[in-house]
Amino acid sequence: MADKLINVxxxxxxxxxxxxxxxxxxxxxxxxxxxESFLEMLDQVNENLITKGEDPIVFDHDxxxxxxxxxxxxxxxxxxxxxxxxxxxxxxxxxxxDGDVLVLEPWRASAFPIVxxxxxxxxxxDRVISSGGYISTNAGGARDANSILIPKQDADExxxxxxCIGCGACVASCKNASAALFTSAKxxxxxxxxxxxxxxxxxxLLMVEQMDEEGFGACSSTGACSASCPKDISLTNIAxxxxxxxxxxxxxxxxxxxxxxx
Amino acid sequence: xxxxxxxxVGKKYLxxxxxxxxxxxxxxxxxxxxxMFVSPDAYNIYGHNLVTGKLIYFVEGLLILALITHVVLxxxxxxxxxxxxxxxxxxxxxxxxxxxxxxxxxxxxxxxxLIFIISHLITFKFGTYYETTVDGVVMxxxxxxxxxxxxxxxxxxxxxxxxxxxxFHLSHGVGSVFxxxxxxxxxxxxxxxxxxxxxxxxxVLGFLSQPIAVFLFHNNGxxx
Numbered sequence: 001m002a003d004k005l006i007n008v009x010x011x012x013x014x015x016x017x018x019x020x021x022x023x024x025x026x027x028x029x030x031x032x033x034x035x036e037s038f039l040e041m042l043d044q045v046n047e048n049l050i051t052k053g054e055d056p057i058v059f060d061h062d063x064x065x066x067x068x069x070x071x072x073x074x075x076x077x078x079x080x081x082x083x084x085x086x087x088x089x090x091x092x093x094x095x096x097x098d099g100d101v102l103v104l105e106p107w108r109a110s111a112f113p114i115v116x117x118x119x120x121x122x123x124x125x126d127r128v129i130s131s132g133g134y135i136s137t138n139a140g141g142a143r144d145a146n147s148i149l150i151p152k153q154d155a156d157e158x159x160x161x162x163x164c165i166g167c168g169a170c171v172a173s174c175k176n177a178s179a180a181l182f183t184s185a186k187x188x189x190x191x192x193x194x195x196x197x198x199x200x201x202x203x204x205l206l207m208v209e210q211m212d213e214e215g216f217g218a219c220s221s222t223g224a225c226s227a228s229c230p231k232d233i234s235l236t237n238i239a240x241x242x243x244x245x246x247x248x249x250x251x252x253x254x255x256x257x258x259x260x261x262x
Numbered sequence: 263x264x265x266x267x268x269x270x271v272g273k274k275y276l277x278x279x280x281x282x283x284x285x286x287x288x289x290x291x292x293x294x295x296x297x298m299f300v301s302p303d304a305y306n307i308y309g310h311n312l313v314t315g316k317l318i319y320f321v322e323g324l325l326i327l328a329l330i331t332h333v334v335l336x337x338x339x340x341x342x343x344x345x346x347x348x349x350x351x352x353x354x355x356x357x358x359x360x361x362x363x364x365x366x367x368x369x370x371x372x373x374x375x376l377i378f379i380i381s382h383l384i385t386f387k388f389g390t391y392y393e394t395t396v397d398g399v400v401m402x403x404x405x406x407x408x409x410x411x412x413x414x415x416x417x418x419x420x421x422x423x424x425x426x427x428x429x430f431h432l433s434h435g436v437g438s439v440f441x442x443x444x445x446x447x448x449x450x451x452x453x454x455x456x457x458x459x460x461x462x463x464x465x466v467l468g469f470l471s472q473p474i475a476v477f478l479f480h481n482n483g484x485x486x
Contacts, residue, residue, distance in 0.1 A: 011352075024352070077355030084357075103353050110346050173357060175366055176343035178270070208271055217346035218270035218339050220368065221438035222361035236446050242271050243444025249266035 004034045006098040010045065012057055013105045018113050018121075024103070027057075034094040038081060039064060039071065041093055057104075058117040066090040066230065069165030072172070073118040074105040079169035079228040087167060087230040107168050109177035111215045122168045124214040125182060129166075132206035133186045136198045148194050158192035161185045163231040170225035170233070176217025181225040183211045184241030185233045191244055201248035208245050270342075277335050278439035283328040285436055285461075287321075288428070292468040299475065302405040303396045310401035333376060340369045364430040365438065371427040378424035385411055412476035421473055429466035433458050 008029045015022030027049075032041050039061055046056035062070035066087040073088060075081040081091045096102070104118060112120040150158075162185075170181035187204055190196030196203070219238055226235050266272040294312075298305045312318060364371075386407065394403035411417055437458035440446050446454070 074351055074353075074355070077351050077353035078357045079355070082356055105351055108347065108349050108351060110348060173355070175347060177347035178343075180270075205265075208269055209265070212270050215346055216270075217343035218274060219441075220343070220365060221434070221441045222365040224357065224361040224366075227361060228355075228357040234448070235441065236448055236451070239441050239444045239446035241444075242274070242442060245269070245271045246266070246275065246444060249272070 004094075005031045006034060006093065006096065006100075008032060008041075008093075008096055008099070009101045011101065011103045012117070014057070014117055015106075015114050017116060022114070032093050034092065034096075036093045037064065037089055038075070038091045038093065039089050058115070058119045060119045061089060064089040067165060069167040072107065072167045072169055074103075074107070074172065076103050077105075079107070079173045080167075080230050085230055085232050087165075090230075107172035109168075109171050109216070111177060111179070112168060112171065120168070122166070124216070125166050125168060125171075125179065127214060128179065128183055128207055128210045129186060131210035132199065132203035133190070134199070135190060135195050137195070150194060154192050158189050161188040161192065161233065161237055164189075164229075164233050165231060167230060169228050169230060171216060173224045173228040174217065174219075175222060175224065176220055178219045178225070179211050179214070179216035180219035180238045180241065181229065181233055181235070183207050184237035184239075187244055188237045188240045191240065200244070201251055204241065204244035204248040205252065208241070270339075273335050273339055274442040276331055277339070278435075278442040280328040280332040280335070281435045282439055283324060284332070285432065285439075287325055288432070288465050288469075289461075292465050295472055296468065298405065298408065298472060302403075305405045305408075306394060306401055306403060307396055309404045310396075310399070313402075329379070333372075336369060336372055362434065364434040368431065368434060371431045374424060374427050375431055378420075378428075381420075385417075408472075409476055409480050412473040413480065418473055418477065422470065425466050425469050428469075429462040432465060433462040436461050 010027040010029055011024045012027060013022055014025045027045055029041055029045050032044065036044070039059070042057060042059060049056045059073060060070045062068045064071070066089060069087075071087055071089045072080055075088070075091075080086055080088045081095065083091050083095050106112075106114050106118045107120045107122075109120075111124040112122055115121050164182060164185035166182060168182070171177050171179050174180075187207055190203060191200055221235070221238075223235060226233060267276065294308055295305075297308045386404070389407055390410075392403035392406045393400055394406070395401070412421075435458075437454055440454050
């Protein structure tokens with residue numbers, strides 16, 4: 001594709017810190033190559049801001065390969081921008097036209113306090129993971145990888161759930177800021193595999209409990225989360241989470257008093 | 263079990279269950295009312311048998327319980343969801359199109375449907391009590407009351423709006439109850455979608471056919 005240069009106008013949410021009011025500020029991004037990624041375009045804008053002695057626009061990013069889940073903000077009301085199945089770092093400027101006005105906003109959810117500008121604190125998702133998103137395994141020498149047999153379909157389905165990178169786009173695009181898609185993908189990933197069976201029920205209970213505790217909303221099954229997910233995590237994960245949670249609630253055993261760990 | 267019922271997932275199970283009870287009710291109500299097309303007597307006898315039977319107390323009790331559960335949880339969930347997401351975005355994204363309008367506005371049509379249910383009870387169940395005699399049995403002439411009400415244009419507009427909103431409410435509710443109950447699976451997801459729409463359309467058209475018929479064939483000042 002031929003390299004083209006375009007100009008776009010940015011309306012960026014600027015907020016100095018978690019307690020600051022915040023407001024939109026306009027910036028011009030001039031002579032942007034259509035081969036640039038969206039974040040590279042922002043780098044360019046930031047370099048100009050730094051040269052002028054202004055505060056650069058803060059945004060989260062790391063791998064820039066669409067696999068780490070660090071980046072993400074709203075572009076014109078779309079999580080990660082207009083392109084389907086794409087993180088904002090993998091979104092290129094060829095997706096936009098010369099003269100476009102782009103409104104950039106951070107993820108908005110009570111559970112995701114704004115750190116600065118477009119960067120939010122997503123450690124709530126980490127706490128959901130640490131509440132139950134782990135497995136028990138034998139210590140000692142590594143076993144042969146193929147010693148546990150897993151049906152191909154289960155492996156595929158678990159893999160599809162495991163592709164969730166925890167970017168938070170599902171929470172951001174949900175009208176209830178629900179973390180159901182994220183939590184259910186993590187619960188599903190491990191519930192589908194033999195290695196995840198030891199804590200299967202406990203995990204469903206603990207992760208849902210933590211999800212609620214973090215102040216995420218309930219699932220209204222609108223499907224907005226899946227539509228904006230860069231990894232196309234399916235809504236069937238949420239159904240599986242609900243199923244697992246019901247099953248675990250019915251089978252719930254009283255915690256034994258002498259429990260040392262598991 | 264308490265922690266199940268207070269979790270966001272458990273509340274959705276209850277929402278779905280209470281919704282399903284009413285889903286069954288609206289269909290039965292619509293189908294029963296179809297007796298108006300048979301004859302005024304058939305309609306009145308049906309109504310008479312319903313209120314004089316023993317089952318009515320159980321069914322009414324269940325419906326009231328389900329309605330209270332549904333409404334209380336809806337208010338609770340809506341408030342919690344708004345707390346989870348207090349501010350809106352400056353722009354509505356194109357990916358919002360991935361979600362259907364009905365699913366995003368359940369609380370709004372739900373409120374209107376609740377107002378409709380109450381007003382509907384006031385108009386009919388607790389409305390004017392006409393009497394008629396069928397085969398020597400004195401019973402309430404609900405048919406006459408219905409003709410009287412369905413020939414009022416203002417009531418008809420309100421009835422149509424409420425019923426169409428009920429259709430949207432059902433189309434999302436019936437479809438997503440499978441999701442809430444954990445029964446969604448890619449294999450039968452398209453079927454569930456079709457079933458929920460067909461169900462909503464059948465119920466709404468069934469209900470709407472009644473005032474339309476009254477308006478067309480009885481529009482002569484309430485003389486049946």
